[in-house]
Amino acid sequence: MVSHHAYKHLLDEVDHVLSLERAAHTTLCLVQDLQSSTAQVSSSAPAPLKDSAALPSLRTPLDRDTERAQFLMKLAPRIRRLESDTITCLSSRLESVLKQLQQKRQENDDDDDDENENEGQAEVRIRIVMRTGVICLLALTSLPRLQELLMIGHCMRGLVLLGKGKEAENVFARVAIM
Amino acid sequence: MSDKQKSLLEELQVTALPTTALEAKLRTLREQSQKHSQALTQKLATSQSGQNLLHIGTSLSTLPPDLHSLLTQLHPLLSATEGNEKECYELLQKLVACANDIRILQRRIDNAQECAQLYEDLEAAERDVKRDSQYRRYPKEVDFEQDGILGTCFHGTVYCRAVRKQWSHIMPTNTC
Numbered sequence: 001m002v003s004h005h006a007y008k009h010l011l012d013e014v015d016h017v018l019s020l021e022r023a024a025h026t027t028l029c030l031v032q033d034l035q036s037s038t039a040q041v042s043s044s045a046p047a048p049l050k051d052s053a054a055l056p057s058l059r060t061p062l063d064r065d066t067e068r069a070q071f072l073m074k075l076a077p078r079i080r081r082l083e084s085d086t087i088t089c090l091s092s093r094l095e096s097v098l099k100q101l102q103q104k105r106q107e108n109d110d111d112d113d114d115e116n117e118n119e120g121q122a123e124v125r126i127r128i129v130m131r132t133g134v135i136c137l138l139a140l141t142s143l144p145r146l147q148e149l150l151m152i153g154h155c156m157r158g159l160v161l162l163g164k165g166k167e168a169e170n171v172f173a174r175v176a177i178m
Numbered sequence: 179m180s181d182k183q184k185s186l187l188e189e190l191q192v193t194a195l196p197t198t199a200l201e202a203k204l205r206t207l208r209e210q211s212q213k214h215s216q217a218l219t220q221k222l223a224t225s226q227s228g229q230n231l232l233h234i235g236t237s238l239s240t241l242p243p244d245l246h247s248l249l250t251q252l253h254p255l256l257s258a259t260e261g262n263e264k265e266c267y268e269l270l271q272k273l274v275a276c277a278n279d280i281r282i283l284q285r286r287i288d289n290a291q292e293c294a295q296l297y298e299d300l301e302a303a304e305r306d307v308k309r310d311s312q313y314r315r316y317p318k319e320v321d322f323e324q325d326g327i328l329g330t331c332f333h334g335t336v337y338c339r340a341v342r343k344q345w346s347h348i349m350p351t352n353t354c
Contacts, residue, residue, distance in 0.1 A: 023303035056274035
């Protein structure tokens with residue numbers, strides 16, 4: 001049975017990993033904005049020619065504005081650092097969760113060997129299928145493992161969002177080798 | 179004898195006539211002219227096209243005597259119209275310039291709001307990542323509720339609440 005304190009701690013951990021996935025979302029948006037801003041500033045498209053005979057009109061488009069793009073470009077170092085830090089955090093978190101799972105499974109296996117009485121308890125099977133860059137996590141588990149699967153999902157989605165699906169695969173491989 | 183020679187001969191005969199004969203010939207010619215004029219008027223009156231011609235004739239009689247006087251009379255009106263058009267154009271230019279200033283300011287406001295939102299998101303993400311670093315080093319010293327982990331982002335907050343709600347259904351808090 002899970003105590004209230006332990007339950008709260010589990011929820012906090014899931015929330016925390018969720019915040020990392022959210023950081024990955026934010027990072028992705030910022031990186032895309034930064035790329036479009038860089039393209040906007042670097043492209044020196046000439047202003048459209050104005051017809052001198054035409055009457056002044058409110059429908060005439062305004063001159064190009066790069067204020068927002070320049071603001072984003074000032075933030076470029078922070079955005080790049082955030083991207084790198086987010087990837088590091090997500091990889092580390094994924095690795096630690098996988099290690100926890102592996103450790104718990106080993107403990108369960110040991111208990112099975114010693115007492116041979118917990119045949120119906122939780123069994124975790126995780127397989128990673130990498131097909132055309134899409135990661136599918138196949139897991140069968142009981143409820144106490146749910147928070148770990150949620151955390152793995154958050155981490156993997158975050159990594160894939162940032163184009164680091166291969167990194168997630170490497171983490172799985174590292175933990176499997178251990 | 180050709181027509182020219184005939185008309186020349188008639189002119190010589192007329193100049194040779196005495197005054198009384200000339201007066202008689204003038205009367206005859208006037209009567210003939212009046213008779214032809216009456217016949218022409220009758221023909222014009224009996225047809226639609228003729229009536230139109232008669233109407234135009236009276237209108238033409240009311241026109242100014244020549245184009246020069248027409249231009250002279252219209253010149254002040256044309257000058258006033260040109261001046262008015264120039265004033266209207268200047269007013270339109272000022273109006274469009276003011277409106278464009280407003281459009282530019284509105285665009286700056288929108289940009290500023292977007293930039294503020296972006297910066298807020300960036301700071302929130304940096305805070306989350308920094309918290310993770312601290313959590314990995316000192317897991318027991320991080321207090322999620324004090325750090326406001328659920329309030330860093332609107333979408334995240336909504337999502338966190340949804341997850342907590344699902345969890346509370348699965349694992350009620352009274353399972354102590």
